[in-house]
Amino acid sequence: MTVKSVAPYDFPPQDTVDQFPAPLLYIGWEDHKMFCAPFCVPMPPTTLFGDLVKGALPGFFGAHPDFARIDWDQVQWIRSGQPWQPDAAKSLADNGLGHKSLIRFRTPGLKGLGGSSH
Amino acid sequence: MDMKASKKLSLKDRYNLMTRDLAWTPTYQAVQDVFPYTQYEGIKIHDWDQFEDPFRMTMDAYWKYQAEKERKLYAIIDAFTQNNGHLGVTDARYINALKLFLTGVTPLEYMAHRGFAHVGRQFPGAGPRVACLMQSVDEIRHAQTQIHSLSNYNKHYNGFQNWRHQHDRVWYLSVPKSFFDDAVTAGPFEFMVAIGFAFEYVLTNLLFVPFISGAAYNGDMGAMAFGFSAQSDESRHMTLGLEIIKFILEQDPDNLPIVQAWLDKWFWRGYRVLTLVAMMMDYMLPKRVMSWKEAWEVYAEQNGGALFNDLARYGVKVPKGWEQACKDKDHLSHQAWNTFYNYGAAAAFHTWVPSEADMKWLSEKYPDTFDQHYRPLWEHYAREQAEGRRFYNGTLPMLCQVCQVPMMFTEPDDPTKIAYRESDWRGNTYHFCSDGCKSIFDHEPEKYVQSWLPVHQIYQGNCFTADADPSQPDFDPLADVLRWYKLAFGQDNLDYADSQDKRNFEAWRSQATSN
Numbered sequence: 254m255t256v257k258s259v260a261p262y263d264f265p266p267q268d269t270v271d272q273f274p275a276p277l278l279y280i281g282w283e284d285h286k287m288f289c290a291p292f293c294v295p296m297p298p299t300t301l302f303g304d305l306v307k308g309a310l311p312g313f314f315g316a317h318p319d320f321a322r323i324d325w326d327q328v329q330w331i332r333s334g335q336p337w338q339p340d341a342a343k344s345l346a347d348n349g350l351g352h353k354s355l356i357r358f359r360t361p362g363l364k365g366l367g368g369s370s371h
Numbered sequence: 372m373d374m375k376a377s378k379k380l381s382l383k384d385r386y387n388l389m390t391r392d393l394a395w396t397p398t399y400q401a402v403q404d405v406f407p408y409t410q411y412e413g414i415k416i417h418d419w420d421q422f423e424d425p426f427r428m429t430m431d432a433y434w435k436y437q438a439e440k441e442r443k444l445y446a447i448i449d450a451f452t453q454n455n456g457h458l459g460v461t462d463a464r465y466i467n468a469l470k471l472f473l474t475g476v477t478p479l480e481y482m483a484h485r486g487f488a489h490v491g492r493q494f495p496g497a498g499p500r501v502a503c504l505m506q507s508v509d510e511i512r513h514a515q516t517q518i519h520s521l522s523n524y525n526k527h528y529n530g531f532q533n534w535r536h537q538h539d540r541v542w543y544l545s546v547p548k549s550f551f552d553d554a555v556t557a558g559p560f561e562f563m564v565a566i567g568f569a570f571e572y573v574l575t576n577l578l579f580v581p582f583i584s585g586a587a588y589n590g591d592m593g594a595m596a597f598g599f600s601a602q603s604d605e606s607r608h609m610t611l612g613l614e615i616i617k618f619i620l621e622q623d624p625d626n627l628p629i630v631q632a633w634l635d636k637w638f639w640r641g642y643r644v645l646t647l648v649a650m651m652m653d654y655m656l657p658k659r660v661m662s663w664k665e666a667w668e669v670y671a672e673q674n675g676g677a678l679f680n681d682l683a684r685y686g687v688k689v690p691k692g693w694e695q696a697c698k699d700k701d702h703l704s705h706q707a708w709n710t711f712y713n714y715g716a717a718a719a720f721h722t723w724v725p726s727e728a729d730m731k732w733l734s735e736k737y738p739d740t741f742d743q744h745y746r747p748l749w750e751h752y753a754r755e756q757a758e759g760r761r762f763y764n765g766t767l768p769m770l771c772q773v774c775q776v777p778m779m780f781t782e783p784d785d786p787t788k789i790a791y792r793e794s795d796w797r798g799n800t801y802h803f804c805s806d807g808c809k810s811i812f813d814h815e816p817e818k819y820v821q822s823w824l825p826v827h828q829i830y831q832g833n834c835f836t837a838d839a840d841p842s843q844p845d846f847d848p849l850a851d852v853l854r855w856y857k858l859a860f861g862q863d864n865l866d867y868a869d870s871q872d873k874r875n876f877e878a879w880r881s882q883a884t885s886n
Binding site for chain 2: 259262264272273279283284289313318352367368370371
């Protein structure tokens with residue numbers, strides 16, 4: 254479907270990658286809705302996936318009491334709804350992540366505050 | 372024309388003389404050139420004279436009637452102001468609902484004024500044109516009376532001073548703003564279905580009534596007065612919305628699928644805006660009228676259900692997102708207030724953890740969900756706050772491309788899981804909070820790729836003050852965004868518990884009620 258219009262309707266998209274300091278990455282933690290929504294952060298594509306996990310995630314999610322209890326070897330990753338196996342030693346780009354990619358992680362055994370998924 | 376002064380005209384004659392008889396068919400210019408927007412949407416109208424305005428109000432009667440109402444309204448507002456009526460409200464938490472109203476809803480009244488003026492100009496039929504003109508004047512009056520009523524609060528409380536500036540900039544205000552911008556950039560028929568029908572008819576009882584009855588329950592005579600003043604106009608607006616949709620459907624069978632698609636879209640768009648109302652009802656009013664869930668059951672499930680039964684004879688079906696909206700009623704307000712609690716440092720009003728008494732009420736109103744899903748969250752926040760660690764989320768959230776709400780909504784059948792949807796279009800990925808928003812995008816991707824998403828705009832560097840220098844090592848981007856919002860840090864934002872509003876209200880009230 255397309256927009257019905259009185260004249261040609263063609264405008265540039267607002268959020269192409271060239272307009273950001275780095276491609277946007279969306280990242281959510283399953284069953285921890287205390288963080289009300291997933292995060293949106295610009296991340297240089299050369300960032301190693303392991304550095305994202307060790308360096309950036311504590312700043313995003315560290316306020317939750319479950320965060321310190323995460324066993325990172327057990328974490329299950331999801332990319333756009335599909336199970337996904339990132340390589341910690343490779344960059345975001347080499348892991349196939351691009352502008353506006355969406356990743357989530359599930360931490361088995363941790364179900365949020367009082368088991369409420371928050 | 373016989374103009375005998377002695378004879379009083381009947382209502383019908385007067386209406387005809389002052390509306391339809393003032394219209395003419397142009398001869399110097401083609402009709403299509405005078406009314407260029409009536410065909411491209413695909414709606415077919417064969418006879419504009421078939422539209423019957425059920426109110427048959429003429430402009431002279433309109434002015435007389437409205438002037439009388441406004442005299443009464445301003446008398447009440449004056450009395451409220453002179454008697455320090457603001458100290459009579461339940462407590463100063465209530466005033467935050469007014470800040471949300473002034474920044475989020477009042478600018479929409481003004482946009483409705485513009486929208487109806489535009490549509491009134493574009494419709495070739497004199498009947499709908501006059502009805503739209505009156506609604507356009509109503510809407511600018513509503514904007515004005517709301518601004519005047521609430522200006523009294525601006526003398527005493529924080530967060531009211533930059534409402535118009537903030538409407539175009541602040542992250543959560545992009546939700547109502549983009550909703551109306553979407554409507555006014557549509558064609559005239561879509562605008563009428565979107566605002567005249569879906570919003571004014573189907574959803575208005577869930578927007579306007581909760582705020583005004585909330586004002587009444589919480590002792591706010593000023594806000595109540597503008598609500599009652601607007602009430603009689605609202606019934607005219609609702610009737611116009613309903614009559615126009617019936618008129619469109621009766622004119623040509625080809626109009627039905629177009630109208631149905633608009634209903635699906637605008638029901639969902641409007642419902643997403645109502646998220647703000649849901650949280651206002653359940654969390655922001657110190658004395659609550661009814662829960663969001665109860666309001667949804669009365670105004671949507673019962674009244675709306677009857678409406679769609681009535682429209683079934685035209686072939687109209689219940690809008691697509693209806694079923695999900697009914698499932699969400701147990702969760703919506705809690706998820707919304709958590710979002711504002713998270714980002715309370717970037718909101719132009721105060722947020723707080725519900726008290727033990729508030730939570731008791733929430734447990735009673737939401738017996739199937741509150742204790743299991745939401746109480747543990749608030750109790751955790753309360754404990755943290757007691758230990759001096761009030762939680763503020765410092766990382767920006769992912770937003771839905773269409774409704775622009777942070778991606779906080781859960782799957783309709785699993786309230787523990789955030790709902791994620793996405794579409795690819797011309798090499799880019801777009802994310803949505805729901806099937807409803809994804810479907811709206813997929814129908815008109817060219818429109819929604821232009822969304823001004825506040826989070827993305829911040830990262831693009833478009834939300835800093837003119838003299839900001841992001842290259843400086845000590846540059847604090849989020850602090851500068853708040854300056855760009857004209858949001859006074861420590862006064863307009865943060866927790867209610869430590870606010871100047873709370874301190875002032877308590878001090879003033881104790882002066883007013885004791886020695």
